[in-house]
Amino acid sequence: MNVPLLDLKPQYAALKDEIQAAINRVCESQRFIMGPEVSGLEEELAAYCGVEYAIGVSSGTDALLLALMAAGVGPGDEVITTPYTFFATAGSIARLGARAVFVDIQSETFNIDPAGIEARLTPRTRAIIPVHLFGQCADMDPILQVAQKHNLYVIEDAAQAIGSEYKGRRAGSMGHVGCFSFFPSKNLGAFGDGGAVTTNDPELAERMRILRVHGAQPKYYHKLVGGNFRLDALQAAILRVKLKYLDSWTAGRQRNAALYNRLFTEMGLAGGPNPVLTLPFEAGDRGQLAHRRGAEAPFPGYRHIYNQYVLRVGPRRDALRAHLSERGIGNEVYYPVPLHLQECFAGWGYQPGDFPASETAAQESIAIPIYPELTETQIRTVAEAIADFFQHA
Ligand SMILES: *Cc1c(COP(=O)(O)O)cnc(C)c1O
Numbered sequence: 001m002n003v004p005l006l007d008l009k010p011q012y013a014a015l016k017d018e019i020q021a022a023i024n025r026v027c028e029s030q031r032f033i034m035g036p037e038v039s040g041l042e043e044e045l046a047a048y049c050g051v052e053y054a055i056g057v058s059s060g061t062d063a064l065l066l067a068l069m070a071a072g073v074g075p076g077d078e079v080i081t082t083p084y085t086f087f088a089t090a091g092s093i094a095r096l097g098a099r100a101v102f103v104d105i106q107s108e109t110f111n112i113d114p115a116g117i118e119a120r121l122t123p124r125t126r127a128i129i130p131v132h133l134f135g136q137c138a139d140m141d142p143i144l145q146v147a148q149k150h151n152l153y154v155i156e157d158a159a160q161a162i163g164s165e166y167k168g169r170r171a172g173s174m175g176h177v178g179c180f181s182f183f184p185s186k187n188l189g190a191f192g193d194g195g196a197v198t199t200n201d202p203e204l205a206e207r208m209r210i211l212r213v214h215g216a217q218p219k220y221y222h223k224l225v226g227g228n229f230r231l232d233a234l235q236a237a238i239l240r241v242k243l244k245y246l247d248s249w250t251a252g253r254q255r256n257a258a259l260y261n262r263l264f265t266e267m268g269l270a271g272g273p274n275p276v277l278t279l280p281f282e283a284g285d286r287g288q289l290a291h292r293r294g295a296e297a298p299f300p301g302y303r304h305i306y307n308q309y310v311l312r313v314g315p316r317r318d319a320l321r322a323h324l325s326e327r328g329i330g331n332e333v334y335y336p337v338p339l340h341l342q343e344c345f346a347g348w349g350y351q352p353g354d355f356p357a358s359e360t361a362a363q364e365s366i367a368i369p370i371y372p373e374l375t376e377t378q379i380r381t382v383a384e385a386i387a388d389f390f391q392h393a
Contacts, residue, residue: 060181
């Protein structure tokens with residue numbers, strides 16, 4: 001049985017009539033730029049994320065760029081972030097002529113280690129971008145503390161984390177700006193590119209609204225040099241339909257994760273005397289690294305939304321990938337090359353060995369299918385294929 005890493009067709013099939021109606025509404029209005037669908041989505045997103053303002057933008061990448069522009073980041077500035085993330089996090093810093101100053105991750109959560117931040121601050125540091133990787137929030141309290149102490153912006157890269165919670169607060173509501181992506185493979189996916197920024201600060205909201213339309217306020221009078229960072233009305237109309245179902249999809253992803261955890265534990269692959277896998281770690285209170293695995297109740301106030309379900313499998317990761325791919329089971333490595341080792345950032349002068357936890361994660365981790373519509377049979381098929389690899393290889 002083939003099990004794709006992600007299949008969006010069952011979700012579309014379930015919502016087809018509603019989505020077609022939303023698309024038709026926009027077609028009939030012939031209003032494609034801004035307008036009521038975009039402002040309607042912005043209100044619904046702000047409520048969902050627990051913030052005052054949400055602003056629809058053209059992609060998650062542009063959300064990051066816009067947030068950094070609104071924070072005044074420019075040539076010569078430094079921005080603290082993690083090297084273990086999607087390219088756009090550091091790419092947007094570089095595009096503004098600034099420099100990414102990387103801080104290694106906590107191996108357990110794959111998120112930036114707050115303890116490493118303060119030592120890397122310089123008089124040029126302007127902002128910190130924690131990334132809520134795979135759908136779990138970074139340990140925000142110590143990050144917010146160090147930012148407040150040194151007067152830095154905190155820009156949350158919440159592209160993978162819509163609806164994720166940390167101590168009862170939602171991703172994108174804790175820093176100065178939250179950045180979201182509606183790329184189709186994200187938990188809330190558009191029919192193309194899209195994104196949003198969130199904030200509780202009315203001045204930042206205003207600046208980002210202006211920067212979104214080439215810095216014009218009013219039209220044709222330019223206070224700032226912005227860009228075309230608008231979200232299409234068609235995408236907004238589709239996203240408004242899908243947002244209503246997001247919590248049920250998150251519950252499906254969590255249910256699938258719990259089933260994998262149970263199966264891998266029962267099969268003796270995780271936990272026990274001879275573990276060959278490390279299950280995804282859910283951080284929780286009593287020190288962020290208190291954790292749970294498997295079927296225990298979630299920590300109150302914490303919510304992992306499982307944009308990805310990522311196992312650690314040690315040095316045989318690539319052989320496992322080949323085994324799964326041969327059997328038609330989707331898998332991926334997020335991410336094979338940490339950003340400090342990307343060719344385009346060679347000018348920043350980082351070396352192999354600079355961030356050992358990120359480098360090890362890049363070598364040992366593998367993502368397997370987790371999308372909400374997976375059947376129990378498909379999940380068992382994936383788990384059995386993994387068990388088979390470790391029994392026979
Ligand atoms: C997807 C993603 C982005 C970029 O979003 P796009 O909408 O694809 O531009 C940025 N950061 C992270 C962590 C992402 O996963």
